[in-house]
Amino acid sequence: MAEVLRAVNLQQVYAARQGLFQKSLSVHALNGVSFSLNAGETLAVVGESGCGKSTLARALTLIETPSAGELWLAGELVDTQKKPEAALRQRIQMVFQNPYGSLNPRKTIQQMLEEPLLLNTQLSREQRRQAVSTMMERVGLRPEFAERYPHMFSGGQRQRIAIARALMLKPQVVVLDEPVSALDLSVRAQILNLLTELQQDLGLAYVFISHDLSVVQRIADAVMVMYFGRAVEYADAKTIFSHPQHPYTQALFSATPVAEVGEKRERIHLQGEPPSPLHPPPGCPFGPRCAYVQAICRQQLPHLRTLNQAWVACVRAEAINASSLPNTSAKSLLHSHAPP
Amino acid sequence: MSLLTVRNLSVAFPTQNGWFQAVEGIYLEVKAGEVVAIVGESGSGKSVAMLAVMNLLPPTARISCDELKLDGQDVLTMPPKQRRQLNGGTVAMIFQEPMSSLNPCFTIGYQIDETLRIHLGGSKKERIERSLHLLDLVGIPDPKRRYQAYPHQMSGGMSQRAMIAMALAANPKLLIADEPTTALDVTVQAQILELLLKLQQTQGMGLILITHDMGVVAETAQQVVVQYAGQQVEKQQVAGLFKTPHHPYTAALLDALPERAPAGDFLPTIPGIVPGQKDRPIGCLFSPRCQHAQALCHEQQPLLQALPSRQAAWLRCHYPLNLTTEAVDG
Numbered sequence: 001m002a003e004v005l006r007a008v009n010l011q012q013v014y015a016a017r018q019g020l021f022q023k024s025l026s027v028h029a030l031n032g033v034s035f036s037l038n039a040g041e042t043l044a045v046v047g048e049s050g051c052g053k054s055t056l057a058r059a060l061t062l063i064e065t066p067s068a069g070e071l072w073l074a075g076e077l078v079d080t081q082k083k084p085e086a087a088l089r090q091r092i093q094m095v096f097q098n099p100y101g102s103l104n105p106r107k108t109i110q111q112m113l114e115e116p117l118l119l120n121t122q123l124s125r126e127q128r129r130q131a132v133s134t135m136m137e138r139v140g141l142r143p144e145f146a147e148r149y150p151h152m153f154s155g156g157q158r159q160r161i162a163i164a165r166a167l168m169l170k171p172q173v174v175v176l177d178e179p180v181s182a183l184d185l186s187v188r189a190q191i192l193n194l195l196t197e198l199q200q201d202l203g204l205a206y207v208f209i210s211h212d213l214s215v216v217q218r219i220a221d222a223v224m225v226m227y228f229g230r231a232v233e234y235a236d237a238k239t240i241f242s243h244p245q246h247p248y249t250q251a252l253f254s255a256t257p258v259a260e261v262g263e264k265r266e267r268i269h270l271q272g273e274p275p276s277p278l279h280p281p282p283g284c285p286f287g288p289r290c291a292y293v294q295a296i297c298r299q300q301l302p303h304l305r306t307l308n309q310a311w312v313a314c315v316r317a318e319a320i321n322a323s324s325l326p327n328t329s330a331k332s333l334l335h336s337h338a339p340p
Numbered sequence: 341m342s343l344l345t346v347r348n349l350s351v352a353f354p355t356q357n358g359w360f361q362a363v364e365g366i367y368l369e370v371k372a373g374e375v376v377a378i379v380g381e382s383g384s385g386k387s388v389a390m391l392a393v394m395n396l397l398p399p400t401a402r403i404s405c406d407e408l409k410l411d412g413q414d415v416l417t418m419p420p421k422q423r424r425q426l427n428g429g430t431v432a433m434i435f436q437e438p439m440s441s442l443n444p445c446f447t448i449g450y451q452i453d454e455t456l457r458i459h460l461g462g463s464k465k466e467r468i469e470r471s472l473h474l475l476d477l478v479g480i481p482d483p484k485r486r487y488q489a490y491p492h493q494m495s496g497g498m499s500q501r502a503m504i505a506m507a508l509a510a511n512p513k514l515l516i517a518d519e520p521t522t523a524l525d526v527t528v529q530a531q532i533l534e535l536l537l538k539l540q541q542t543q544g545m546g547l548i549l550i551t552h553d554m555g556v557v558a559e560t561a562q563q564v565v566v567q568y569a570g571q572q573v574e575k576q577q578v579a580g581l582f583k584t585p586h587h588p589y590t591a592a593l594l595d596a597l598p599e600r601a602p603a604g605d606f607l608p609t610i611p612g613i614v615p616g617q618k619d620r621p622i623g624c625l626f627s628p629r630c631q632h633a634q635a636l637c638h639e640q641q642p643l644l645q646a647l648p649s650r651q652a653a654w655l656r657c658h659y660p661l662n663l664t665t666e667a668v669d670g
Contacts, residue, residue: 257530257559
């Protein structure tokens with residue numbers, strides 16, 4: 001299928017002022033991220049808070065222009081030096097995490113959903129009304145509710161509204177920033193099913209940002225694990241869940257609790273927390289927390305390289321996988337319920 | 341002896357449209373060294389029930405209860421001053437969001453010291469020593485420096501550890517943890533849960549874990565209580581609950597989990613939403629969303645009844661699931 005989004009070595013650097021008279025330090029929030037996404041596919045971006053997931057989302061949706069790197073959207077190179085054209089922005093839309101914060105409480109659903117049309121199209125009032133009611137029906141909301149305000153809806157319904165708003169301009173790519181983590185269990189499945197359905201019907205490509213691995217395993221085609229602004233592992237979902245190769249991926253998978261009694265598995269203990277972005281450690285940023293760390297890890301920064309059908313940024317990946325010490329983890333995450 | 345006994349606890353709040361029944365007829369018993377998980381979606385009344393136990397609800401709340409005993413003492417008839425002494429000493433609570441439950445104006449050390457001063461006393465030097473020991477116990481590196489730190493200088497995981505240190509300061513017999521890891525990353529969550537269980541085991545504490553994460557429940561709890569719309573619908577041992585859930589709500593909740601759902605593009609869902617104040621059904625509260633509901637379910641509320649074949653298990657359902665398989669299991 002056609003490629004709709006490609007990122008090559010994306011970087012985002014922010015300046016952090018230490019004090020009034022001190023030199024400002026630069027923070028690499030995003031440090032060379034590359035991937036490619038086809039229509040109808042889902043790329044899951046996984047990582048802990050502060051790893052650059054949301055910075056990536058902002059760069060992809062052109063909310064912020066990246067400091068360096070190339071971004072191709074639907075075959076067009078986005079000029080990161082200029083303000084991107086509206087036509088280009090329409091092709092990529094975003095759904096935010098918290099449906100209680102992302103909807104304007106003073107606007108009706110009709111006003112919110114037709115705003116993108118008002119700004120970007122020449123449709124008449126009647127056409128806009130028609131488009132809104134079609135879209136509401138599409139995402140499973142009753143069109144009669146168009147004149148209601150967000151506070152009259154439940155969390156799940158609000159997330160449906162947010163999804164409808166993102167789809168109003170018929171984008172090719174939707175960036176979903178933790179779209180179900182604020183929702184209750186019983187509603188979460190409803191929204192995930194809606195997303196799958198919309199993807200199948202409209203051929204949407206999703207960039208799905210999440211920390212919930214059980215959800216990711218369910219819906220992703222490819223998975224990128226991020227740590228400290230870098231991709232540490234990037235592979236298709238089946239490969240990464242059956243055989244995670246980076247020590248951080250392994251630790252992340254083993255830390256995720258599984259809703260199955262007696263599934264006690266060897267847990268890889270991660271000590272401490274991610275390093276401060278102002279003072280990055282020398283060499284591999286995961287080094288200070290890694291169980292397999294050796295002198296070489298502190299000397300050189302590992303780059304992504306191919307290894308067993310995956311991209312892995314670890315110098316010692318072969319040695320670690322051969323030793324296969326505390327690594328029954330991923331297998332049991334992928335227990336009998338895994339999709340074939 | 342049981343640390344906490346709750347019989348028929350109900351809590352209602354006044355609203356513009358009359359009383360809202362947030363918690364309805366809760367029973368709970370926690371023994372020393374036991375981990376009980378309370379599971380439910382938002383609005384199921386799990387936090388409100390525990391705040392009622394802690395006596396932390398606003399005065400407008402209408403609380404009724406047949407029996408409420410903490411560590412053998414009847415707290416319903418206790419004078420307020422004496423009741424307040426129990427908080428922090430006999431029973432302590434960890435709240436969901438460490439960032440907003442710590443006081444931003446005082447150092448971590450001061451806030452831990454407050455608990456120690458009230459409950460244990462001792463000289464200033466002894467208290468500082470104990471505070472540093474506590475910070476070390478919960479895995480905060482460099483306790484001396486952190487003792488002086490303000491909450492905003494610490495990360496989420498560190499703040500939650502400080503909260504735990506504070507809750508443990510006066511050696512409580514019962515610890516109530518309200519979603520202690522929801523605001524944290526998974527690797528930090530694993531550290532915090534392991535810490536709580538380790539402390540619970542070494543000190544023989546009773547632990548009530550409020551959560552909505554079934555994975556956390558499966559890995560930590562011994563007993564599980566499932567709540568729905570303010571009512572308890574099922575209580576079982578953890579293994580039984582995950583293997584043979586008897587209430588249709590529990591079963592549907594487990595089925596909707598991405599990791600347990602059968603393969604295929606779509607997940608099984610529970611249609612509809614939790615009933616609010618105005619649309620509470622006459623019969624079983626889950627009946628409008630229940631696949632197995634029959635005429636009786638829509639007319640009459642089922643009562644909480646004990647399951648004779650299982651120890652300390654109860655259920656609120658007219659037509660429970662999986663009872664035949666249980667009989668076969670013995």
